[in-house]
Amino acid sequence: MTALIFTSIVFALSAVAGFLGSLTGLGGGVVIVPALALALGVDIKYAIGASLVSVIATSSGAAAAYVREGFSNIRIGMLLEIATTLGAIAGAVLAAHVTTHVIAIVFGLVLVQAAYQSLFKAEPESTAIVESDVLGARLRLGSDYPVDGRRQRYGVRNVPTGFALMLGAGALSGLLGIGSGALKVIAMDRAMKIPFKVSTTTSNFMIGVTAAASAGVYLSRGYIDPRITMPVMLGVLAGAFLGTKVLVHARVRTLRIVFGVVVLALAIEMIVNGFAGRI
């Protein structure tokens, strides 16, 4: 394959991934790695390097929009980033010491979860718990967010559990080169009882910082190859930008089903190839 053809195919695949990721709110990173590894036979270490960089691009690029909506909570984000960045470094170091088969299989399992979420989960109603527990109050994590034009107060609980889950989310991010937004949302929404909207936007805000922590490790190990990462980053950005423009008109339900089926197929391929030792 010539460099021009490779670059064009990767750009197109990444643009579709960024577009679908932005429309469904699931992020594009999760399909980049299997697309590169399965369709183009790219070594998984290059694939996770390129994917990680694209994750930073979409997270940082969307940050201003999320703040404007008034949902994200910078104190919660910053506190939990201590956990995600430490986890991310550990995960990135681990990526160099496990075989690519293991990475492929773990990746497949994460994809199964993403497919399930895309196919079956509706966005839960945000119900705010008003009172923080002792630690949440001492850390001043509670805040308010807009509901029907008014500001609804919310409290934060179970900080240690959330912190521990964030170590895991960071480690997965560093091991697989993904944003692991789903796990971040679970830590905040389920464990810490933070309203769903606040959890998703704060998670998006944290993803870039988490990814930057493993990027240093990836860079020094040579996982970030400019010839592969260039079309991935530009493609994902272009696709995500387009996604924000058509959001209002798109039939998101149908798209989620299409996305879910694609992700499930990729999951099976990754797991089968991982066990067969072909990745």
Place this chain on the structure above:
Amino acid sequence: MDDRRLELIIGNLLRAGVLLAAAVVLFGGVLYLASHHADRVSYRHFSAGGDAIQSVGGVLQSAAHLDSEGLIQLGLLLLIATPVARVALAVVGFALEKDRLYAVVSLIVLLILAFSLWRAI
């Protein structure tokens, strides 16, 4: 200066950083394709690319020589720097708000990021 205003400023800076990084990557990418479009490529087997793309110093050096891969990598370094800048700005912002607890929390995150990027320097 309240949280929201601070965050909006940071958010806009981040977006500017991403756009700048994308422009540099695009420039490097055009140069790369102009001279290498007919190269046969295969990335089936991982092999580390060498100092020119693996260390900050090496990247700066090859970008300064207008090497296409060095330029792309410079753009990617700028992109990686945007969340780091965001945390650094949060340290300053919380300090200005006289919120000592979260100035320290942000500083810890910044130190972890510095530690991670340290080996690449």
